[in-house]
Structures are given as structure tokens and as C-alpha cells.
Amino acid sequence: xxxxxxxxxxxxxxxxxxxxxxxxxxxxxxxxILSGKVVETEAYYGEExxxxxxxxxxxxxxxxxxxxxxxxxxxxxxxxxxxxxxSHPEGGVGAVLxxxxxxxxxxxxxxxxxxxxxxxxxxxxxxxLTKALAVTNExxxxxxxxxxxxxxxxxxxxxxxxxxxTHRIGVKFDLPQPLRFYIKGNRHVSKG
DNA sequence: AGGAAGATCTACT
DNA sequence: GTAGATCTTCCTA
Numbered sequence: 494x495x496x497x498x499x500x501x502x503x504x505x506x507x508x509x510x511x512x513x514x515x516x517x518x519x520x521x522x523x524x525x526i527l528s529g530k531v532v533e534t535e536a537y538y539g540e541e542x543x544x545x546x547x548x549x550x551x552x553x554x555x556x557x558x559x560x561x562x563x564x565x566x567x568x569x570x571x572x573x574x575x576x577x578x579x580s581h582p583e584g585g586v587g588a589v590l591x592x593x594x595x596x597x598x599x600x601x602x603x604x605x606x607x608x609x610x611x612x613x614x615x616x617x618x619x620x621x622l623t624k625a626l627a628v629t630n631e632x633x634x635x636x637x638x639x640x641x642x643x644x645x646x647x648x649x650x651x652x653x654x655x656x657x658x659t660h661r662i663g664v665k666f667d668l669p670q671p672l673r674f675y676i677k678g679n680r681h682v683s684k685g
Numbered sequence: 686a687g688g689a690a691g692a693t694c695t696a697c698t
Numbered sequence: 699g700t701a702g703a704t705c706t707t708c709c710t711a
Contacts, residue, residue, distance in 0.1 A: 535691090544691065546691095549709095552708090552709080553708090554707085554708060554709085568690095568707085568708090569690090569705095569706060569707050569708085570689095570690050570691065570692065570705095570706085570707085571689095571690065571691085571692045571693075571704085571705055571706075572692075572693085572704075572705025572706045572707085573692050573693070573705075573706085575691085575692085590691090618692070618693075619691090619692070620692050620693065620705095621692085621693080630707095661691075662691070662692095663691040663692075664691050665691075667691095683692095686710100686711085687709105687710090687711085688708105688709090688710085688711100689707105689708090689709085689710100690706100690707090690708090690709100692704105692705085693703105693704085693705080694702105694703090694704085694705095695701100695702090695703085695704100696700105696701085696702085696703100697699105697700085697701075697702095698699095698700080698701090
């Protein structure tokens with residue numbers, strides 16, 4: 494399957510977040526491939542965004558957000574790994590958080606990783622999908638545009654769906670504009 | 686050392 | 699459906 498080019502991520506995070514919907518996240522394990530369709534995302538900016546990990550300036554743990562676009566940025570919150578893809582125009586700061594997937598292949602393994610049987614609960618949340626795909630900070634900085642990476646993003650099947658947007662979830666100080674995007678009506682969206 | 690962190694699970698009303 | 703406890707790392711004092 495064709496991977497998205499680096500240029501795809503070198504745009505405004507909100508645009509990238511929106512267009513990532515319907516794309517396919519591919520996780521390569523030893524001898525197995527897990528994949529899922531992106532159904533929910535959130536955009537995070539840099540120092541002008543109070544909700545962003547980069548808000549307080551560059552630190553060691555958020556350094557990836559300042560790196561060139563197209564890399565994975567993974568951080569731990571409340572005992573969950575959250576999966577982001579660094580996305581911003583050249584020289585900017587920002588990332589897109591993958592909040593939910595719809596399982597495509599390797600479902601058996603995901604169920605094993607998660608310890609739940611319900612399909613809707615498998616990857617319908619940022620912390621859930623990382624567990625299902627066995628994503629940890631080991632993959633931090635991995636280049637999603639490189640064929641050799643253990644985690645990549647590929648073009649999805651051509652399909653039509655409605656995109657809905659809301660403000661971000663659980664954020665204390667959100668920006669005025671809606672920065673969360675999801676495929677309307679999809680069962681695997683975490684909320685709504 | 687202490688606490689916050691943009692989630693999840695479980696157990697209740 | 700709502701509420702509360704718990705999860706693990708990093709930041710600040």
C-alpha cells in the first residue's frame with residue numbers, strides 16, 4: 494500500500510488531522526501486520542496552544558514536536574501511551590494525535606494485547622489503540638514516511654464519509670476553534 | 686519528594 | 699449514565 498509522503502505532514506496540524514481521517518495506520522510486528530483505519534484525530538499546536546505539550550517551550554520529552562514533520566511523537570499520560578504524528582509547516586511546531594482507529598487486520602492480536610473482546614472497545618481511544626498495536630515509547634521518533642519503519646501510514650481505500658469536528662476532549666484550556674476531527678457515524682470513535 | 690498529566694476501567698446510583 | 703480510583707512518567711520544588 495502506498496505511504497503518505499512527508500509533504501503530507503508539512504502543513505497546518507488541523508489540515509493534516511482532518512485529512513488523516515480514512516487513512517490506514519500500519520504497525521509491523523515480528524511476522525505480523527496490524528492495521529487500522531484512522532477515524533478520529535486531534536490537532537495540537539506549539540507555544541500558542543495551552544493544551545499542547547510544546548506550550549512551555551522545548552523540553553527533552555517534547556523535542557520531537559520541534560523536529561521535522563512525519564515522525565512519531567509518543568508520550569505517556571495516566572499510564573497510557575498516546576500516539577502523535579509530528580505535523581507542521583517547515584520550521585513550525587505541532588502534532589496530530591491519533592485518537593481512534595477502526596481495526597482492519599491483525600484483530601486477533603489486538604484482542605490479545607487489549608484483553609477485551611468487544612470490537613468497539615478495541616481501538617476506540619488514544620490509550621486503547623496504542624495498547625492494541627503494542628505501541629510504546631520504543632517507537633518514539635520513528636519516521637512514518639519510511640517503508641522500513643515499524644509504524645507507517647498508508648493511503649486508505651477511496652471512500653466517502655462525513656467529517657465532523659468538535660473542540661478537543663478533556664482539554665482544560667482549549668483554543669476557540671474546533672481541533673478534533675472524526676468520521677461521522679463510525680462506531681469506533683471514542684465519543685460522540 | 687510530590688504532583689500533574691488531556692485516559693481507562695470498574696462500580697455504582 | 700455518572701463517578702471515582704488507578705495507571706506511569708516527567709516536571710517542579
